[in-house]
Amino acid sequence: MTFEQIYTDLKNNIYKPLYLFYGDEPYYIDLLTNYITDHVLKEEEKDFNLSVFYGLSTNGSTIVDTARRYPTMAPYNLVIVREAQQMRAELDQLSKYALHPSPTTILTVALKLQSGNKHELLKDFKKAVEKFGVSFESKKVYDDKIPEWIKKYLSAKGYTITEHACQMMADDLGNDLNLIVNECSKIIINLPKGSQITPEIVEQYVGISKDFNPFELCRAISKRNKLRAAEIAFYFASNPKENHPIKINAVLFNYFQKLWIYHQLNDKRGQTAAIALGVNPFFVKEYAEAARNFNINQCSQVLKLISEYDLKLKGVDIDQAEPVELMKEMIYKILAI
The missing domain is CATH 1.20.272.10 (Zinc Finger, Delta Prime; domain 3)
Incomplete structure (x- = not known):
């Protein structure tokens, strides 16, 4: 499934028992993982039904045991595993769970990779997840696609940007989407919706010189x-x-x-x-x-x-x-x- 399809389903409260978000672009991995963490359960349901683990400080049996629990006065038992690239044998245990997942649990695994690197157990885990759940690979956006990405992002927020200003940002910020979003937010909080972003505005709020x-x-x-x-x-x-x-x-x-x-x-x-x-x-x-x-x-x-x-x-x-x-x-x- 694409990012847009997964995000639309989540916003429509259509959930799967398993999610695997992986790849070398952390922006989409964080966006989807954070949305699930923030929206699947109500605030009052999270105390007993939300468990967050980090790959370096957990083990597979603990995650599986938690995923097997029934929810307490909530529709789902939500289990989030962040930084799963730190896990090795644990992923093998999660693969076995993925073949027989609990229908009342939503297990979400976020696995961030460095560009060009592969996780030796990812292929088997991905295959197991896709039997009952969803996997999504978050790939780096190529440099030549960044200007269009910036325009689409700002358009979704209600802004336009000139070609010159867009290219300034793309050349200076590169293809780090989290950095781009952070710098765009500096502009957004200072301008009313419907504004056009010019080189002068980029220079004022992002700090990129329009002349140099x-x-x-x-x-x-x-x-x-x-x-x-x-x-x-x-x-x-x-x-x-x-x-x-x-x-x-x-x-x-x-x-x-x-x-x-x-x-x-x-x-x-x-x-x-x-x-x-x-x-x-x-x-x-x-x-x-x-x-x-x-x-x-x-x-x-x-x-x-x-x-x-x-x-x-x-x-x-x-x-x-x-x-x-x-x-x-x-x-x-x-x-x-």
């Missing part, structure tokens, strides 16, 4: 504006904690990768190009302009250069170089290509 950010650096470089690019680079150098070179490097690589793709498109018209690049049609004109300043061979050279400096920024094959100096050096070399 990764988005503006990409613009300056793509226009071969050496003075502007240097100005932004020196600003970043004076604020390295807020503008870490590795993060800036990732944004630049993503930009020139899209520009390289743009050069290879047979149809470079707005909507078609926007879909191929994974950007809003608003930005296609900027890529068209950038393509006149960097041909496809130059884009390839830039991507190779950025990859080399990415390794240097991570300390590979270089001794005690300041990251900010490496970043400035790289920008100078890009503009010289």
